[in-house]
Amino acid sequence: MIPLDQLTKGARATIESIETNQLPLKLIEMGCLPGNEISLIQKAPFNDPLYLKIDESHLAIRKETAQHIFVRLIK
Amino acid sequence: MSKSLNIALLGNPNTGKTSVFNRLTGLSQKVGNYPGITVEKKEGVCKLNRTTKAHIIDLPGTYSLNASSMDESVVIELLLNKNSKDFPDVAVVVTDVENLKRNLLLFTQVKDLGIPTLLVVNMADQMKRKGISIDIPLLEEKLNTKIALVSTRENKGLEVLRELLLNYRQLSTAPTIALESIDQDYFDNLKKAFPNQQLYKLWLVITQDVNFAKIDRNRVSDTTDFKTQSEPHLKRMQQKETVKRYQFINGILKETLVVDLDSATDLRSRLDRILIHKFWGYVIFFVILMTIFQSIFDWSSIPQDLIDSTFASLSEGVKSSLPEGVFTNLLAEGIIPGLGGIVIFIPQIAFLFLFISILEETGYMSRVVFLMDRGLRRFGLNGKSVIPLISGTACAIPAVMATRNIENWKERLITILVTPFTTCSARLPVYAILIALVIPQGSFIGLNYQGLMLMFLYLVGFGMALLSAWILSKTLKIQSKSYFVVEMPNYKLPLLKNVGITVWEKTRSFVTEAGKIILAISILLWVMASYGPGRDFEEAEQIVTTTYSELKGEALATKINAYRLEHSYIGILGKTLEPVITPLGYDWKIGIALISSFAAREVFVGTLATIYSVESDAEETIKNQMATEVRSDGTPLFNLASGISLMLFYAFAMQCMSTLAIVKKETNSWKWPMIQLFGMSILAYVIAFSTYQMLA
Numbered sequence A: 001m002i003p004l005d006q007l008t009k010g011a012r013a014t015i016e017s018i019e020t021n022q023l024p025l026k027l028i029e030m031g032c033l034p035g036n037e038i039s040l041i042q043k044a045p046f047n048d049p050l051y052l053k054i055d056e057s058h059l060a061i062r063k064e065t066a067q068h069i070f071v072r073l074i075k
Numbered sequence B: 001m002s003k004s005l006n007i008a009l010l011g012n013p014n015t016g017k018t019s020v021f022n023r024l025t026g027l028s029q030k031v032g033n034y035p036g037i038t039v040e041k042k043e044g045v046c047k048l049n050r051t052t053k054a055h056i057i058d059l060p061g062t063y064s065l066n067a068s069s070m071d072e073s074v075v076i077e078l079l080l081n082k083n084s085k086d087f088p089d090v091a092v093v094v095t096d097v098e099n100l101k102r103n104l105l106l107f108t109q110v111k112d113l114g115i116p117t118l119l120v121v122n123m124a125d126q127m128k129r130k131g132i133s134i135d136i137p138l139l140e141e142k143l144n145t146k147i148a149l150v151s152t153r154e155n156k157g158l159e160v161l162r163e164l165l166l167n168y169r170q171l172s173t174a175p176t177i178a179l180e181s182i183d184q185d186y187f188d189n190l191k192k193a194f195p196n197q198q199l200y201k202l203w204l205v206i207t208q209d210v211n212f213a214k215i216d217r218n219r220v221s222d223t224t225d226f227k228t229q230s231e232p233h234l235k236r237m238q239q240k241e242t243v244k245r246y247q248f249i250n251g252i253l254k255e256t257l258v259v260d261l262d263s264a265t266d267l268r269s270r271l272d273r274i275l276i277h278k279f280w281g282y283v284i285f286f287v288i289l290m291t292i293f294q295s296i297f298d299w300s301s302i303p304q305d306l307i308d309s310t311f312a313s314l315s316e317g318v319k320s321s322l323p324e325g326v327f328t329n330l331l332a333e334g335i336i337p338g339l340g341g342i343v344i345f346i347p348q349i350a351f352l353f354l355f356i357s358i359l360e361e362t363g364y365m366s367r368v369v370f371l372m373d374r375g376l377r378r379f380g381l382n383g384k385s386v387i388p389l390i391s392g393t394a395c396a397i398p399a400v401m402a403t404r405n406i407e408n409w410k411e412r413l414i415t416i417l418v419t420p421f422t423t424c425s426a427r428l429p430v431y432a433i434l435i436a437l438v439i440p441q442g443s444f445i446g447l448n449y450q451g452l453m454l455m456f457l458y459l460v461g462f463g464m465a466l467l468s469a470w471i472l473s474k475t476l477k478i479q480s481k482s483y484f485v486v487e488m489p490n491y492k493l494p495l496l497k498n499v500g501i502t503v504w505e506k507t508r509s510f511v512t513e514a515g516k517i518i519l520a521i522s523i524l525l526w527v528m529a530s531y532g533p534g535r536d537f538e539e540a541e542q543i544v545t546t547t548y549s550e551l552k553g554e555a556l557a558t559k560i561n562a563y564r565l566e567h568s569y570i571g572i573l574g575k576t577l578e579p580v581i582t583p584l585g586y587d588w589k590i591g592i593a594l595i596s597s598f599a600a601r602e603v604f605v606g607t608l609a610t611i612y613s614v615e616s617d618a619e620e621t622i623k624n625q626m627a628t629e630v631r632s633d634g635t636p637l638f639n640l641a642s643g644i645s646l647m648l649f650y651a652f653a654m655q656c657m658s659t660l661a662i663v664k665k666e667t668n669s670w671k672w673p674m675i676q677l678f679g680m681s682i683l684a685y686v687i688a689f690s691t692y693q694m695l696a
Helices: A025-029 B017-025 B070-080 B097-112 B124-130 B136-143 B158-166 B184-193 B199-207 B217-227 B231-256 B267-275 B280-321 B326-343 B346-362 B364-377 B383-391 B396-405 B409-421 B427-438 B449-475 B496-530 B534-538 B540-547 B553-566 B569-584 B588-596 B603-611 B619-628 B640-652 B657-667 B671-695
Strands: A012-018 A037-043 A050-054 A057-061 A069-073 B003-011 B029-033 B040-047 B052-058 B090-096 B117-122 B132-134 B147-149 B257-259 B485-487
Touching (some): B003 B097, B017 B052, B090 B158, B097 B117, B231 B257, B267 B280, B346 B496, B409 B671, B427 B603, B540 B553, B569 B671, B640 B671
Antiparallel strands (some): A012 A069, A037 A050, B040 B052
């Protein structure tokens, strides 16, 4: 299990756990929930923000937020 | 008899909600602000049939009823306030075919409030291409509602929607999920305490940090007991609620929605590969910007010149056709040029918003935000600040208006406050004449000094914007916690109707809101320049004629005007100002120009032209006139020291009442424009002072 910001570009993973209190509810409502699939589409220069596909949503979040989401790689 | 019903449009951003609104209402819409805040309120009227009219509110885009921005809390306040005149008889949740799941989250929340709610599935034209098929009748049954399949692009399905709206009374208002299943004890107690209240509504009131000033405050004020649950606990319950809703939705979608991924053509990933590339992404963005600003300058200059000459000849016409008198002068020299000063900005505003709305409609804007966020965050700004900062090089007014899509209030405020530092087009005439006057010809490694100076001034403007943003971000104590979550929407072709309405609305609101203030100040400046105390002003003609008996005709008239101006209120103000600005290297005439150019910076040149009694205002003549101006000790007034000091003063000073007016409008208070006025002016003074003292 690794924090989301350590995912490499193009990798797919499953959300394992989230630190609820550190995350905006909005992110959770957009599908950032344990069990859902997540993939990293692109990192901006300096690896921040991250462009993700979470469940059905395409969105960008900052690295500081991504550190509170833990994922497991899909082999 | 005609009936009227209230309809509220809801939906995630980028679902085409506004397109549905535009299709239903056309141009019979009205955009204002919600009282006390700067969130746009869009309303319109739509005829459903011969006897029924619908009053439609296009609510700000929201992902759920748990507010995280001012825009979203507007939505909740309306839906919770049964006493509001806008409270909807029926709510319409608009979703696009691709983000059905996420929009259904919002749908279940709205429906759980007990408001009749129907679903619009927009962008139906995309279904085939994306390989999506939906079993509409089954979905209707499972959600216990009615669904209209709509394509706003092809103008299809809106008849069905109108029909459904007319029959809204048949919609079920049964809740979709049972809140009790989240925490049986908690919700049982809640029900016991407020037996007459709707459960989900209570829950929303407890969990929102929204300002429920007028809404049912008395009746649910005792909910404090239920807040004793620690905040993390409440948040966990909210999360549980979200999970419950998704379980409900996923269960339904499994039976009703089929997505055939193979048939989907992936425009997104192909475009993203170039548009947000680590290197090419920036190059493309830079090229797009250059194109936009070139066209803003080029295309606007033609209508702007036309506006300029039209208003000039209008003034001329009024003067020659109306009888002489105060009223004629006020009209010809105060009101008409004042109106001209408003209208002249329209081409730039319209062009800028034409481009911005196209970039937004296509989905490209989110990519820019993604690319720029990291760099700008260092200065307390946001990826979304990039558009205002760069539009500021054309004009700060549309730029300040363009800050509206920054959700975080602190970052938005900082962006508004620093945008006027960027070099706007009105500074150009001032720079042009001063550079020509004081910067020597010649070149340094092939770059000519004058061009370098101009570039330096642009860079200094940007640099100061970033520096002051950084300082403000460290000093402003504003709690506005908001997270950076930016949706990256699909790429699509812009809808011309949406673009047109945006351009029209932005332009209209500038003319009506900021225009009023600009007009008022123009008139004030005119009064101050046209009246003066004492006989020096009143008998200017006589005094000049006897003192300069050799002058005749035009030359005499301009001399009289100059003398009169010197003794008008504004002239006296310039003289009063002289001791303050002498250390910067200016005299009282420049003082007058500084004051009057408050109407618009480029007025500086025109004012000096009047004062120096130049007949024609061709730049060359003013330039020569300025070059011959001397101080009391015989040295030229405009030398390197005073010239650079003056240019830097214009680079930093808040010399523009129109910008102040728009900042007042956007921040809804005089506090911020005043801070801007004094902060920037003091900074400009200090820098101009030290520059002059160093160089002189």
